[in-house]
Amino acid sequence: MTIWLIVLALNYVSWALLCLAVARHHRQHFGAEASLRRARLLRLGGWLATLAAWVIAVRWHGWDIGSVDWCASWMLTAITWVLLQPYRPRFARWLAFIAGAASLFALISFSSLTLF
Amino acid sequence: MSEAPSGHLKRRQPTTARYRWAVFSRTTAALFGGYLVAYASAALLTIVLPMNRINRAVTASLLSFVVWTAVAIWVFAARSAWRGWWTVLAAGAVMLGLAMTWRDCGMRP
Amino acid sequence: MRGRFVQSMAWLHTWAGLIVSWVLFAIFLGGTLACFDKELDYWMRPVLHQLAPGPIAMDAAAATLREMAPHAETLYLNPPSTRDPSIRGFVFEPGEPTMYVALNPRDGTLIPPTAGGNFFFILHYNLQSGTPGVYLVGLAGMLMLLALVTGVIIHRRVFKDFFVFRPQSGGQRAWLDGHNLTGVLGLPFHLMIAYTGVIIMMSTYMTAGVEIGYHGDLAAYYEALSGAPHPVEQHRPPSRVASLNEVLDDAVQRLGGPVQYLEIAHVHDASITISALASGNDEVAGGRRTLIYDGTDGHFRGESASPPAAYRTYQFLSGLHRVQFGGAAIRWLYFLLGAAGCVMLATAAQVWIEKRHRQAVAAGLRSGYGLVRALNVAVIAGMPLASVALLWANRMLPDNLAARADWEAQSFYAVWLLAAIWAVLRLRAGKPWRDLFGTTAALLIALPVLNALTEPLSSLPASIADHDWVLVGIDATAFALGFGFAWLAWFNTRPRKNLRRDARTRAASASSHADRPRERSA
Numbered sequence: 001m002t003i004w005l006i007v008l009a010l011n012y013v014s015w016a017l018l019c020l021a022v023a024r025h026h027r028q029h030f031g032a033e034a035s036l037r038r039a040r041l042l043r044l045g046g047w048l049a050t051l052a053a054w055v056i057a058v059r060w061h062g063w064d065i066g067s068v069d070w071c072a073s074w075m076l077t078a079i080t081w082v083l084l085q086p087y088r089p090r091f092a093r094w095l096a097f098i099a100g101a102a103s104l105f106a107l108i109s110f111s112s113l114t115l116f
Numbered sequence: 117m118s119e120a121p122s123g124h125l126k127r128r129q130p131t132t133a134r135y136r137w138a139v140f141s142r143t144t145a146a147l148f149g150g151y152l153v154a155y156a157s158a159a160l161l162t163i164v165l166p167m168n169r170i171n172r173a174v175t176a177s178l179l180s181f182v183v184w185t186a187v188a189i190w191v192f193a194a195r196s197a198w199r200g201w202w203t204v205l206a207a208g209a210v211m212l213g214l215a216m217t218w219r220d221c222g223m224r225p
Numbered sequence: 226m227r228g229r230f231v232q233s234m235a236w237l238h239t240w241a242g243l244i245v246s247w248v249l250f251a252i253f254l255g256g257t258l259a260c261f262d263k264e265l266d267y268w269m270r271p272v273l274h275q276l277a278p279g280p281i282a283m284d285a286a287a288a289t290l291r292e293m294a295p296h297a298e299t300l301y302l303n304p305p306s307t308r309d310p311s312i313r314g315f316v317f318e319p320g321e322p323t324m325y326v327a328l329n330p331r332d333g334t335l336i337p338p339t340a341g342g343n344f345f346f347i348l349h350y351n352l353q354s355g356t357p358g359v360y361l362v363g364l365a366g367m368l369m370l371l372a373l374v375t376g377v378i379i380h381r382r383v384f385k386d387f388f389v390f391r392p393q394s395g396g397q398r399a400w401l402d403g404h405n406l407t408g409v410l411g412l413p414f415h416l417m418i419a420y421t422g423v424i425i426m427m428s429t430y431m432t433a434g435v436e437i438g439y440h441g442d443l444a445a446y447y448e449a450l451s452g453a454p455h456p457v458e459q460h461r462p463p464s465r466v467a468s469l470n471e472v473l474d475d476a477v478q479r480l481g482g483p484v485q486y487l488e489i490a491h492v493h494d495a496s497i498t499i500s501a502l503a504s505g506n507d508e509v510a511g512g513r514r515t516l517i518y519d520g521t522d523g524h525f526r527g528e529s530a531s532p533p534a535a536y537r538t539y540q541f542l543s544g545l546h547r548v549q550f551g552g553a554a555i556r557w558l559y560f561l562l563g564a565a566g567c568v569m570l571a572t573a574a575q576v577w578i579e580k581r582h583r584q585a586v587a588a589g590l591r592s593g594y595g596l597v598r599a600l601n602v603a604v605i606a607g608m609p610l611a612s613v614a615l616l617w618a619n620r621m622l623p624d625n626l627a628a629r630a631d632w633e634a635q636s637f638y639a640v641w642l643l644a645a646i647w648a649v650l651r652l653r654a655g656k657p658w659r660d661l662f663g664t665t666a667a668l669l670i671a672l673p674v675l676n677a678l679t680e681p682l683s684s685l686p687a688s689i690a691d692h693d694w695v696l697v698g699i700d701a702t703a704f705a706l707g708f709g710f711a712w713l714a715w716f717n718t719r720p721r722k723n724l725r726r727d728a729r730t731r732a733a734s735a736s737s738h739a740d741r742p743r744e745r746s747a
Contacts, residue, residue, distance in 0.1 A: 062507070064509040069558070075565075076558060082389075082390050083406070139236075146241070147368070150367075158431055162438045170535065171533050173434030174538070177434045178539060180433070222437035
């Protein structure tokens with residue numbers, strides 16, 4: 001259950017970062033376009049987050065079920081992020097922040113025990 | 117969006133009987149012509165794939181639906197509905213003919 | 226050349242999509258609900274809710290099945306699983322329809338039949354109409370595959386505008402954005418579902434492999450698939466019959482995990498054979514190990530060869546579709562993605578009509594456009610209502626009613642028909658979308674109440690106290706979905722003020738073309 005939530009959270013973070021890396025969406029959220037460096041960092045962070053989600057899902061559920069879990073939650077979090085954009089963009093951003101922090105915390109707190 | 121060149125169906129005149137007929141014709145060709153080619157390809161693949169018998173039969177059936185999709189795209193991309201029809205029927209007939217000629221090779225273990 | 230190709234793909238997308246959208250919507254909604262078929266089955270069989278702990282009566286269950294079908298050739302018994310406390314029996318009797326029943330796991334008696342979640346599962350794969358239905362669903366699946374592939378070709382631009390959703394822009398634009406959002410972001414799922422959905426039943430309609438490889442001998446084909454030779458008939462009755470309970474215990478021990486089902490082949494012959502398939506719900510492809518037992522004395526004969534590689538691929542693909550692996554979390558993901566698919570189809574049908582709004586108004590309701598609009602309401606708003614009605618019927622119909630399961634199914638159809646009639650009658654002047662969505666919302670929100678009134682022991686508070694999370698889940702989900710439908714009803718009460726604005730933006734974009742080019746699809 002926890003693993004499932006972590007995968008979901010990391011994928012959500014991934015979409016948030018990937019979306020904010022796009023110039024026009026960065027402008028919508030922060031009023032200005034991101035510098036080249038910042039956009040590149042955001043994009044890298046986005047891909048790393050979803051890569052981490054995949055690694056965790058596969059470590060935990062096996063390559064087949066893990067990949068299905070990762071892919072399904074990847075799609076659902078994308079839909080969630082985009083659905084929130086026109087209505088609650090600030091909430092969407094905060095949710096990404098909380099999801100990222102919570103999954104980092106969860107990973108650190110029991111990575112040594114069970115995860116790897 | 118540019119208008120389609122002449123000879124192909126134009127979307128801007130959606131109410132003519134000709135347009136409706138063409139839609140119907142191509143959809144039928146995509147579905148039933150597509151099925152014919154898919155079936156024929158499954159038959160032929162069951163003969164030619166380099167595996168043992170059960171694996172040939174299953175793999176051929178799995179691939180046939182990809183063939184079906186490709187055929188449907190071809191039918192709609194073809195210059196005319198007529199061209200879509202005859203190419204598909206010809207391809208299906210040739211493949212089915214080949215499969216029937218070497219039918220017994222499909223039974224090898 | 227390139228423009229023409231894209232245009233013809235838009236064409237294929239529009240027409241392949243339109244003719245099949247309603248059937249596909251029914252299949253999709255049925256499949257989405259069938260993600261939780263066993264859970265719905267359980268909810269609809271209150272007898273099972275208060276089960277005392279005890280041993281599993283496999284032998285008594287088999288005796289019940291033999292009595293019900295005295296000439297059965299093959300029996301399948303699924304022992305209770307984490308999802309389903311009942312014993313499931315499938316019976317294949319020559320010349321009779323296949324029988325599928327639930328049995329009490331304590332005494333093996335028949336549980337009063339219900340349409341159950343299984344109703345949605347059957348609706349999903351054959352529209353409740355037997356083999357012709359399988360063909361129809363196969364065709365619909367093929368058309369969906371086509372619509373998806375062509376959709377990718379014509380919506381290429383959307384992949385650049387990945388994160389765009391503009392519900393405020395109104396009219397066709399908003400519907401199209403909704404369609405793209407659920408269609409594009411859910412694309413891997415939809416493609417997977419369409420392809421695996423078509424191949425699951427391939428031995429019914431893509432028979433070339435069997436024709437050429439086995440000269441049409443299906444039995445030989447299945448024997449090659451199973452990896453175990455079929456027992457040779459001996460034409461004399463068995464001296465005795467082994468205990469299924471003992472076989473099950475032995476199989477669980479040897480497999481080191483649960484058993485999916487016991488198959489009893491050649492029930493009335495000395496060659497009677499029992500096979501036990503490993504549940505394999507920790508693998509997408511499902512169980513691969515089959516243990517074989519002698520059916521007379523129950524001694525272990527050995528393990529069947531593992532399935533051929535191509536068949537394992539098939540099992541993986543169909544496993545992806547049937548989602549019997551990975552527990553409730555994965556099933557929830559599938560449920561939500563299935564719901565996204567329903568939205569994709571519903572918005573697509575709406576885009577088609579919005580795009581032709583002017584022609585539709587000019588042609589009036591007695592035209593193809595009127596038919597499309599009526600079908601949209603009747604199917605998209607009617608089927609959810611009928612589905613809830615099925616759950617209501619399960620709780621409302623008297624317990625001692627003969628053929629109760631049929632009555633449940635009939636109420637599903639009756640409500641759907643009424644909804645369709647209502648849609649047609651109210652299309653001209655009323656707001657049929659609002660009416661049907663509103664009714665669905667009311668029935669869903671009231672479902673936990675109805676449940677508490679008719680089955681007090683299975684009510685929401687009682688099942689929370691019992692930690693029966695399946696029952697809690699169904700009541701709570703119905704309740705929550707009710708608010709979703711209430712929102713849809715509210716959404717459809719708003720006046721259509723966006724029409725004029727839509728016309729204006731259309732004129733503007735036609736004159737300047739500076740706007741993002743309109744999609745060619747519909």
